[in-house]
Amino acid sequence: MSPENPLLTRAISLGHDKSKITEFYDEWAKAYDHDIVDIIGYVGHRVTAEALVSRVSGDAEILDAGCGTGLVALELKKRNAALRIDGIDLTQGMLDEAARTGAYRRLLPGDLTATLPLSDKSYDGIVSAGVFTNGHVGPEGIDELVRVARPGAPIVLTVRDTAWEADGFDVHIRDLERAGAIRLREIKHSPYHAHEGMLCRLCTLDAV
Numbered sequence: 001m002s003p004e005n006p007l008l009t010r011a012i013s014l015g016h017d018k019s020k021i022t023e024f025y026d027e028w029a030k031a032y033d034h035d036i037v038d039i040i041g042y043v044g045h046r047v048t049a050e051a052l053v054s055r056v057s058g059d060a061e062i063l064d065a066g067c068g069t070g071l072v073a074l075e076l077k078k079r080n081a082a083l084r085i086d087g088i089d090l091t092q093g094m095l096d097e098a099a100r101t102g103a104y105r106r107l108l109p110g111d112l113t114a115t116l117p118l119s120d121k122s123y124d125g126i127v128s129a130g131v132f133t134n135g136h137v138g139p140e141g142i143d144e145l146v147r148v149a150r151p152g153a154p155i156v157l158t159v160r161d162t163a164w165e166a167d168g169f170d171v172h173i174r175d176l177e178r179a180g181a182i183r184l185r186e187i188k189h190s191p192y193h194a195h196e197g198m199l200c201r202l203c204t205l206d207a208v
């Protein structure tokens, strides 16, 4: 594995502190796409879009949770231009960049660790890439995604490998399944930061 990029070292050291997270991403927003894709070799947006698109049809309503600058929605739209995608994110600077893509129906500020300003059972599919990672959102953030998913809706998310056990994602997802809130469709290793050799768990959960 290559030595970690300094931006990633900073990103995973934000300690779940929301003011540090928004300060970091507001500062990074304009250069984010270039740095993360071209320099770091991030592929989370591509692998989640590929996994989700085959599971939803036509003009499905999709939530992109922690949408950042809109990389996931652009990948989804390449594969199905009719999808109606809403994006939500904690950081206004990232939402401003996402608005420039023109890929979203709606963009909203929101915090995955609190109650999102969205109705129960309102989406046909949910995607969250690059958000469930060290220092960002812990496994409890998955509960809000489950709440806003329609029964049967696929929820596709990445969990950085270094957070999977350390932050209790494995246990939390099994607990959600045992409680009957989700059906676990697939958890597999996937490339994540390709230039760093970092993997993630690519999880597909079905809301019940």
Ligand SMILES: C[S@@+](CC[C@H](N)C(=O)[O-])C[C@H]1O[C@@H](n2cnc3c(N)ncnc32)[C@H](O)[C@@H]1O
Pocket: 021, 022, 025, 044, 045, 065, 066, 067, 068, 069, 070, 071, 072, 088, 089, 090, 091, 094, 110, 111, 112, 113, 128, 129, 130, 131, 136, 137
């Ligand atoms: C690494 S970026 C990923 C962005 C995008 N999904 C992608 O794949 O490029 C992480 C994003 O998570 C957002 N974020 C961090 N904590 C959050 C929270 N509690 N609620 C909502 N978004 C959050 C950040 O603002 C940032 O835009």
